[in-house]
Amino acid sequence: DADVTQTPRNRITKTGKRIMLECSQTKGHDRMYWYRQDPGLGLRLIYYSFDVKDINKGEISDGYSVSRQAQAKFSLSLESAIPNQTALYFCATSDTRLAGAHNEQFFGPGTRLTVL
Amino acid sequence: GNSVTQMEGPVTLSEEAFLTINCTYTATGYPSLFWYVQYPGEGLQLLLKATKADDKGSNKGFEATYRKETTSFHLEKGSVQVSDSAVYFCALSHGGRRALTFGSGTRLQVQP
Numbered sequence: 509d510a511d512v513t514q515t516p517r518n519r520i521t522k523t524g525k526r527i528m529l530e531c532s533q534t535k536g537h538d539r540m541y542w543y544r545q546d547p548g549l550g551l552r553l554i555y556y557s558f559d560v561k562d563i564n565k566g567e568i569s570d571g572y573s574v575s576r577q578a579q580a581k582f583s584l585s586l587e588s589a590i591p592n593q594t595a596l597y598f599c600a601t602s603d604t605r606l607a608g609a610h611n612e613q614f615f616g617p618g619t620r621l622t623v624l
Numbered sequence: 625g626n627s628v629t630q631m632e633g634p635v636t637l638s639e640e641a642f643l644t645i646n647c648t649y650t651a652t653g654y655p656s657l658f659w660y661v662q663y664p665g666e667g668l669q670l671l672l673k674a675t676k677a678d679d680k681g682s683n684k685g686f687e688a689t690y691r692k693e694t695t696s697f698h699l700e701k702g703s704v705q706v707s708d709s710a711v712y713f714c715a716l717s718h719g720g721r722r723a724l725t726f727g728s729g730t731r732l733q734v735q736p
Binding site: 512541543548549550551552553556566598600611612613614615616617618 | 628656658660665666667668669670673713717723724726727728729
């Protein structure tokens with residue numbers, strides 16, 4: 509079984525709809541991240557969480573919100589989706605309690621979101 | 625702020641050719657540097673890393689050396705295979721809260 513899972517893997521929705529993307533991990537890591545990937549732009553950080561009560565905005569948080577329901581679960585919501593939020597979304601985890609980890613991150617398989 | 629610059633792709637090579645993908649960074653102090661690889665339809669996987677100047681990371685025949693003087697971390701492989709076709713991302717981790725900053729990615733296409 510995969511250590512970092514994302515649901516759904518693909519989603520098509522319409523402008524104005526509320527969408528939730530979910531991420532679960534079995535690695536026992538404390539930190540979780542949401543990125544979006546756009547062609548030619550690499551990965552950009554949306555939100556990150558260092559534990560259940562520590563949630564932080566990344567470089568492109570506008571239009572998104574997150575919830576860390578438990579150490580193993582981190583959800584990303586688009587309250588009112590718009591077409592320029594069409595992208596590939598990745599969840600990642602890391603465990604900075606590991607000596608020498610230097611923030612190595614482990615990625616889920618991604619969710620492809622299309623907003624019409 | 626921190627930034628990572630990679631050479632634009634796609635890079636198209638024949639099997640067994642030598643590969644170099646350039647990566648330079650901007651950051652204060654001594655960040656940790658990473659190369660991640662994304663195979664078609666998959667998430668990113670860590671390929672190699674280096675955590676201090678002059679360190680060489682290596683994995684699966686790929687190598688990269690952390691050059692503080694030129695702020696570079698170029699990825700090399702002596703003989704590429706078709707199975708190496710993927711998108712390669714250079715990244716750095718810096719600062720107490722250790723978020724990753726990614727380059728834009730370089731697509732590698734290896735032809736038989």
